[in-house]
């Protein structure tokens with residue numbers, strides 16, 4: 001059985017992709033405003049990434065990490081250069097779940113504590129241990145998971161009880177540590193804009209206060225940048241920088257490889273030291289082909305000034321979506337940054353009752369118009385707009401005009 005979060009998209013058979021456009025088997029073109037769940041960063045089939053992959057594939061595919069390979073080392077160096085502070089050690093794995101698994105293990109080894117805190121409405125993966133971090137019933141199987149994981153109140157400015165006051169939500173985190181843990185914890189996981197959770201931006205001031213509390217309890221702060229990294233939020237290269245914090249561990253996946261299976265864990269030399277107690281091995285993690293793709297992505301992002309582009313197009317989109325909110329009562333909230341936006345649909349603006357059926361209907365109507373957006377949030381009532389970063393002003397206008405059209409017919 002597939003989840004209702006994604007089943008409608010499954011009815012499309014997509015056979016080709018070119019930058020921000022996808023094509024189905026009949027040759028019909030769709031504007032892609034979801035990038036395969038934010039997995040395509042610089043554009044479907046971006047020529048520079050394709051060239052890098054083809055070149056490396058012809059030369060050498062893989063020997064596993066038993067031998068050195070300059071492509072992996074060069075890429076790790078380029079990635080570390082883009083990180084702030086002392087975040088200089090990079091491990092490559094194949095998926096976001098694996099990256100978060102590894103971060104969790106490192107935090108436990110480094111601190112000698114076991115308890116981990118994540119946020120409600122978070123998504124951190126589907127492996128048995130990351131499923132425990134994830135806080136959405138949709139993604140939880142009835143198996144043992146999350147031993148030692150606690151979920152703090154989500155600093156959600158739209159639905160949370162404390163509105164946009166980040167410090168009040170941080171008080172709940174302090175209370176959680178006092179009541180549910182031995183007072184010492186291994187780590188705290190967070191996204192900076194919750195992706196699967198419906199582009200929920202954490203209330204301002206939350207992360208600095210939360211990091212203080214976590215560090216006083218001996219814990220590490222782990223930023224999951226799987227969806228928010230690489231300039232997508234426009235204002236900064238990394239999502240956590242939008243709240244002025246520097247994590248101890250950062251996890252990366254999805255857009256890092258523009259669609260190739262690549263993910264990374266970045267941390268400080270001191271923390272990385274804990275993995276030298278034993279061998280660490282991952283057959284495909286850090287293979288030359290995916291490393292070549294990841295390196296090409298970094299170069300394209302710089303060359304094409306994609307962070308600035310995300311800021312400009314994102315501001316325009318936000319502005320137009322807010323105007324649309326004035327016109328259509330069904331839009332309860334418009335939020336996000338850069339090209340990481342959410343439009344939450346409600347039956348009533350006072351009660352904020354999720355307009356789940358309407359969201360599904362509009363989602364289908366948009367698809368019929370040739371526009372693909374994402375659908376998500378705890379109640380499945382949020383349009384998630386996270387296109388490939390080459391999404392243009394004209395694409396933004398086409399998307400909003402399309403939304404206006406289908407909403408006017410509701």
Ligand code: PMP
Pocket residue numbers: 037094095096097098100123124125126191195196224225226227253254
């Ligand atoms: N973290 C976040 C924020 C994600 O959005 C996802 C995937 N949706 C993951 C982790 C897990 O990544 P993967 O599916 O590659 O395991």
